[in-house]
Amino acid sequence: MPDRAAPATKLLIIGGAEDRVGKAKILKRFVKLAGGKSARIVIIPTASSFQDEVVTAYTEVFTRHGAESCAVVNPRTRIESDDAALARVIDEATGVFMSGGNQLKLAQVFAGTAAGDAILRAHQRGAVVGGTSAGASIQSEFMISLG
Template sequence: MTTESKRGALVIIGGAEDREGDCIVLREFIRAAGGVKAHIAVMTAATGFPKEVGEEYTHIFDRLGAESVEVVHTECRADSEEPDAIHAIEHATGIFFTGGDQSKIVDFIKGTSLDKAIHKRHEKGAVIGGTSAGAAMMPDEMIVGGASVSNPSVDAVEMGPGMGFLPGIVVDQHFAQRGRLGRLLAALVLKPAVLGLGIDEDTAIIVNGDEFQVVGSGAITVVDESNATYNNLDGLLKDEAIALCDVKLHILPHGYRFNLKTHQPLL
């Protein structure tokens, strides 16, 4: 069996997922992580309220039937070297990153022993999930912040290193609700990537190998600039508008799939 076939799924959520009703998106995370045999580690690095957020997700995942839930608090880099935190990851079938500030995930975890343990577990089959900030951190180059704008400009987005679970892709969250098409397009031009994925609230993609499937009440906006013929980035000043030609766009609601290798929607 190859490393690719062993690697766990990614469940990337656009934020504001239903946590009280049917919990369709979180239910699929638990299902992918083993269902009633799932052992979940909740990562609270991004949030300013780790105790409260950790308790909330513990309650939800318990209610959905996970066998065990353990919260891993990392409020500084030293916490990511603690044996208890690494032990929790080594026994997890699903690792879930909460919302908040994605920069904290990178600042507190990236390059630490905990980071290595998380990637090792993912390579051996553990599911990595994340909502809002926990979605933004998935690529190797992530959106740190920026303006919610319809038209791209050089200063519409701020980029930085991500956690590297989904290389070559740019992810933006709360997408339709906060009008973030402009900053996703700007991100693709400033840090060239194969695809941009805009994920609506209460919506997720479940990535398995070269494909993802959409679940939830919203949609995924796929921006493909791999065959773009022109942009005017050279010579632009900070606040000037970016021009783009021949960019392809797909809107995919619940149930649709997409091949990340061929760039084709699967109907």
């Protein structure tokens, strides 16, 4: 029998069009699951066509709800996603949040790379992994794209 129980894994899968301006209850819950005032959140806007706006909006809502810090990991290619430095940023996170957009792009950029593996490790060690729309779709074993 192991000495320690495996950490509880946490996923926060959001269908899309979540409230980021008002009470933002679901995103407030994400911050809480990521550690509240100790939350170190990585925002991944790679799927979005409006990456700057997405980063600004999520950084604002996560810090408004008490997150200690927000970092951005935004590789545009598989080569960039295979960078160990990006993986280290994810390895230090207590929460990983993927934006909406094109889930096929997320799969193409992250699957089988250092950063993609770091997201899986984050989940396995108990960090909350969340996402909206494409960022939610990418979290399943089977994903619908272009449909």
